[in-house]
Amino acid sequence: MLRRTLLCTAAALLAAPAFAQDAADPVKVGFVFVGPIGDGGWTYEHNAARLAVEEHFGDQVETVYQESVPEGADSERVMTQMALSGADLIFTTSFGYMDPTMNVAAKFPDVKFEHATGYKTAENVANYSARFYEGRAVQGLIAGEMTETNKIGYIGSFPIPEVIRGINAAYLAAKKVNPDVEFNVIWAYTWFDPAKEADAARALIENGADVILQHTDSTAPQAAAAEAGNVITFGQASDMSEYAPMPRVSSIIDNWAPYYIDRVQAVVDGTWESQSVWQGIGDGMVEIGEISDAVPEDVKADALALKEQIASGEVHPFTGPINRQDGTEWLAEGETADDETLLGMDFYVEGLSGDIPD
Structure with a gap:
């Protein structure tokens, strides 16, 4: 023992x-x-x-x-x-x-x-x-109210649902406050390539865009806009505040x-x-960066109100009536998009021009 x-x-x-x-x-x-x-x-x-x-x-x-x-x-x-x-x-x-x-x-x-x-x-x-599409809607509102040429450029990375959702959300919000607005999308086919991003921004500006949105990761579009003058941009994923108050007027921040x-x-x-x-915004994973003094006070107030409405669930960026690009109905009056459709989004909404690449 x-x-x-x-x-x-x-x-x-x-x-x-x-x-x-x-x-x-x-x-x-x-x-x-x-x-x-x-x-x-x-x-x-x-x-x-x-x-x-x-x-x-x-x-x-x-x-x-x-x-x-x-x-x-x-x-x-x-x-x-x-x-x-x-x-x-x-x-x-x-x-x-x-x-x-x-x-x-x-x-x-x-x-x-x-x-x-x-x-x-x-x-x-x-x-x-x-x-991210919630933040794109806030950016779209600011873009639609601030553009003077009614031409907004958008630099897309890859034609995947995440990016397509952002383009659609920004366009719908801009169109709501400015029916004359037009979007021009350039696909960069990269997440991070400053040279390609800068070239895309310059091409959009030469085509008349005085607002540049982006779903690419570098600050090169901001630099290109600063060179051109009188062009506003938005920070992507991070604040990019070194370019504020112009051309960077706000941003989406991923927290x-x-x-x-x-x-x-x-x-x-x-x-x-x-x-x-x-x-999203309500959970704190998507933040809206400081809206700079380059944004008129009434536009800033509208943007912050939309942010709060999205955060509370009062507003959904994809609320009908919304048609697909070909004019067929997608969402009826008052209907909101379900997550399954949004997660697989592979179409433009009505009013956007151009084709989504395969």
Whole structure:
């Protein structure tokens, strides 16, 4: 009996240090970024959220990241390396990372993955996105009221539902306050390429646009607008306030930090579960940056009122009557769009010209 007690005590003593070490190990969180962390836009804000995670958790968490990772096979290799290096949770922060995320997650079932702006999930894969279209509606209102040429340029990245929703929301809001407004869309086929973005902005300005909207990530359109003079722009994903009060008159700011902290906490607590999250202005994931003094007070008041109405649910940017581009009815009077349609949006609304590329 004595021998048995001693053996049990010895076994417990041997096991105790190993358990204590495991409990003391920090949770390792990886971030895969499509652009450089200094892009001033999309990736800048994701990295700001990563830094917020570090500040919030301290020694409980270790973060690692890789910036400027192309969508496709390169991203799959980066995710695989992060998983092999001991990451417990990996945030993959661009739409084109969706299938690579699913592929890597299948090989590492004990690693948790969070994919931004996609729609696929698995037991160890969640997805999250922001209702950027709500912010686009506020921008559209300002653009429609401030344009003098009635020509608004829009730089699109890729013709995916997220971007198409934004174009439609901005156009509908602009058209509501200015029936004469016209939109011209140029597709850059990139998330971050300052040279291409600047060229697109210059082409739109040469075509008469005195307002430039963008769904690309650099500040190059702001620089091009500043060169041209008398052209206003809006910050994309981040405040881009270095160009305020002109040409940047406001912005959409992506606030990822609360979500990232919440999901890391779930891993720390052992309560993480797969989910799909789509949050907007009311949830605080989409913020409207400071509206500069270049915006007339009455326009600013209208924009802030719309922001509050969207936040409270009083106004939905896609409320009928709205027709599709070909004139067929989409939403009847008072009807609002359902999330399923919005998530798969692949059409322009009536009044927009041009075709959506395949």
